[in-house]
Amino acid sequence: MILASPDQRYALALEPENESYSKWWRISCTSDDENWYAQFGGNTPVEILAGFTDALLSTAPETPPDVWPILTARGWTHVRDERGDEIAEHPDGIMQLRRRNPANGWNVSWTAAALLPTGLGGQETVWEAYLGNAPHLVAAFATALVDPAPVARAEFDVPHSSLVTQEPHGRQGDELAKEHAVRLARARATAVRQRRSPLATQPVTSTTPAAAVAAGRRR
Template sequence: MRLVPVSERQLAAFAHRHVTQIPFDTSPRHLAGPGDARHVTHGLAAAGWTCTSDSLSPEIVLRSPDHRYSMQFDPQSATSAWWRLRAESTANERDWYAEFGELVPAEILGRLTDALIAPAPTEHIAPFQILESAGWVRESATTVRSPDAMCHVHRPTDEGVWRSSWRVETCQPGYGGTSTGTRIWHAYVDESIPEHLVSAFAAALADPVPLQRAMYDRTAHYSAHQSRSPLTPEDVVAAHSARLDAIRAQARAAHRQHRATQPAVTPAKARGVRPAVRR
């Protein structure tokens, strides 16, 4: 299995952008801004996902090797959702859908897609438990908020229109500090998604390690804190390349394991030839 879907030219373009920019540590993560979408698209491509959209269009559509999953990135979307992730149903699993707004940090969404293309864990920590362990505040049985009260993770338990889907909203501070103001970005994940994917998103969201942004990169809000990063531009590029190498190695290992579990095919069956009749 040969996985080289991210070309040298594409990697060089990523490197060219980042080696010419001084990285700044930016926190909290939910206010860091969108960053580089290639944190998501390059990761999926390294796992063997193929681009099925018009190469000259700003819209990107990637599809998984088994054709079950698709990721759409549309920076010209007429709605507030720029990212759309879909899973088709199988004999054992329901279909599901997730969408993410323009200003969701690509590194956080990339953690979810990394979990999607990796083998599912046998155990995982629940999303709310991850957030509370990181210092997020439990507002109710269905809602946890960030320490600055600008990001809320909500999962309703009723059987209404939202059912038990996950919703994440980062909003402007509300009046008096008790209510939320204008929405900055959102994520919606329906209830059929495997929970370990939501856990991966929550872990990336609450991670205290800052994200790197260039001096003039767009952040989600003016209150985001930025300081000169100890990382060099070369460190940022090297980390991206190392992540893609790890994803490729994981994909190759999964492919070898899948082939090893397939029943052996005899040459006669492989050619569709009937055995000779003994005279």
């Protein structure tokens, strides 16, 4: 499935694969002032992915935001190595956000991952994301990443459930549907404020955005 924003600025492709650790979601922008793509594994929590996509409705600030304080304010560590690359890590060591800073200044990129120790000195990837180089979107992603609010999940629909705290809750499907409708209405209102068309994705009629997404596909 490929969707495009009304102004054809952004394209989103959803291509589920057999393995949930593969890249399921791909988002791209190929405009004169922005040129990036991002991709997310199937296990990436939808709340974090929504933080990234919701930020597409807002104009990028003239000064790129500083992402690291969003994480360090929640107790994450942040270090910069001798090559200039940076990494922030959750206190328990299973969540990471990285920025690669090549010496030539080209191909700066952000990646995020949830990793679990295997007990044999290695790590198992729960999910990972490639965020390209759009700092305001990375900031929105990071904000959603450290949001302490609980999320709704089916009892047996949580990977590595032993690592999370699960509590029964009385919220029903119709209540969640109403909350989702409110979120969509808020997104549409934001789009109107930004003087864009109301939020309504449509099948791609131009091959330009879709081609950019296809370029990021895993071989």
